[in-house]
Amino acid sequence: MPPVMHMSHARTLVVGLGVCVAIGMFACGNGTPVGTTGPPAACDGSAAASSLGTPMMTIQATDNLVFVPESSTAATGDVIMFKNTGSVTHTVTFLDSNDGCLTDSTLAGGATWEVKFTKPGTYNYICTIHAPNMKGLIKVSGSAAPATASPGASPSASATPTPAA
DSSP, rough: OOOOHHHHHHHHHHHHHHHHHHHHHHTTTTTOOOTOOOOOOOSEEEEEOOOOOOEEEEEOTTTTSOOEESSSETTTEEEEEEEEEEOOOOEEOOSTTOOOOOOOOOBTTTEEEEESSOOOOOEEEEETTTTTTEEEEEESSSSOOOSSSSSTOOOOOOOOOEEOO
């Protein structure tokens, strides 16, 4: 093999290794993000396809790409049902810091999904498919619900909506 070809291959190898090292360093990041001090905070409630209790209210996700009602109030411990009353697929995605555990993946036409809040507060949510216009909020009042699980346990969350009967 001529010397010129050998040097060309060596340069290619060195450049390739350099790129791999740079990608590896970038992918590893540089430690824990600033402001994180440990495990995530406990979820502000529980979510499931059904069986959280008797729904106190129903929020509709419509083919008009809105939640009806857009704003609602509830008390801690109330069960709120989200129901897709149309055929267009939606999501219910809570936007606040530790409410991701209350987020569903998809809400197909006719499906229902329930949320039960254990802490008072204002909970903002959107349909990520039709954001930013398809949004809503729930104001939850009252005292925090007493813990029924053992210390350190968190409420269950399920993002598997089921079709309404």
